[in-house]
Amino acid sequence: MADCTGLDSWFDDGWIGRIVKFEHPLYCSWKIVKKLEDHETRYTRDEFEHSGFYSESCCIFICCQDTENPTQAIMKIRMQIPYIGAESSSPDMRAPQARPCQRGQTSREIKALEKLTEAQCPCTPKLIAWKHENQGHDGWVPGGFLDYIVIEKLEGQTLSWELIDSLSNEQQESLRAAFKESYLSCFSHNFVNLDRGARNLIWNEEKNICYIIDWETWYRAKPSYEWDDDEYRLWGLEPS
Template identity: 35%
Template sequence: MIIPSYITWFDDDDYIGLELAFPAGSTWKLERKIQEHEDIYGQADHEEGGIISEARAAFVGSKVTGEGPPTAVIKIHMQIPWWGSAGKRASIRAQQAVSETPSRGEMEVEALSILTKAGCSSAPFLIDWMQGKQTEDQWIPGGYIHFVVMEMVPGVDVSTVWNRMERGERDELRAAFKKSWLECTACGVISRDSRLQNLLWDRVRKKCYLIDWEMYHPAHEKDRTWSDRNYIRWNLARKGESGDYNDMSTWVL
């Protein structure tokens, strides 16, 4: 069982207003935090299993200089101290430092690069990314901090509106999701993080976007055939007690 730390890893005083210059030439200013999450583990998990504690946050950023849209989403992956050590001196926390690229950040860059190169309209396009090391006044001096800038696609988080949708809109969302899933798959990637939180619904355009590509796998030919069970996998439908997985007409829609 993972116990939350209740620590704010990305404090507004440190991040709001921060300007970040990226390798391709654009500079972005962090305007507001959308959300943050943590995966925090104990010392034994790190030393015996190589598991790294990490915090992630997504921000809305405004363009200061360079190419790209006026606003974007900037996602940050950052190593954090293992459980119970956040209050230690910086020199002690620095002993935990891992400098290599975090797997979640690396995978998201890979997935978005593939989708962007393919011209996919159903996922954010990648603008830029960079890897750095934390400074002495951050959580793990010398530990990794990883930044990704991506398109801010329109829409609402499906997990916040799903229970308030009428059946007709739920049907529209499912149809739009199928179209977007097929497009992303045709472009070469399949998301392994099938949750409502990773879908955005543009009600005006009847468009569904797949976001958060931190876990994906390449789409081989055998993976590209649509199955209505994808609705259940993504919590866009339920089989129900008397339902049949092979008969969508028996599902709770």
């Protein structure tokens, strides 16, 4: 566990090099090699005790298969962390905060990616492995949830407003056309991603594919749906 004094991240350098073993859907091992980003959602003690809101941190890593011919993938780890102000408390004091069950966001993402992978959807990352366990006594919240998902590492650029704005009009038109094709492809498999935003799109300009990622919130598509160009605005892709 990291020293909470001057804490920069709940996922310290000790995670790099760690080998995580999985049993679902197949037995495999993946070694964490690089941290890409992390973010946290934190609540106060009052919010935890009276509203049931618990804090968590989610970290995205690059990992490689623990074999002689390593293949890179993305590992997302979601971990319960202490409520605000409890970082310096003893493990025994933090343990009562524990929420042991797999997070709903994790379960939803597994379900969506599992179905989309089975359907061989070409514009979403393939689900490779997943795992749920509880933190040990040396964890930030002993007994708290610790969820892992391993997905395909996609080629391309994660979109942002700055990147989109730097594209030529022709490139932006190609991007929107690729996005629409991907959106309708997911729709054909009855999935609509609700976490709209350019940050959840990866554009491979060479292959002209716009991948849709981050499937923590979604709904089942309705057969009566018709494409609406307003989706470009909702996803940050509207013409400038």
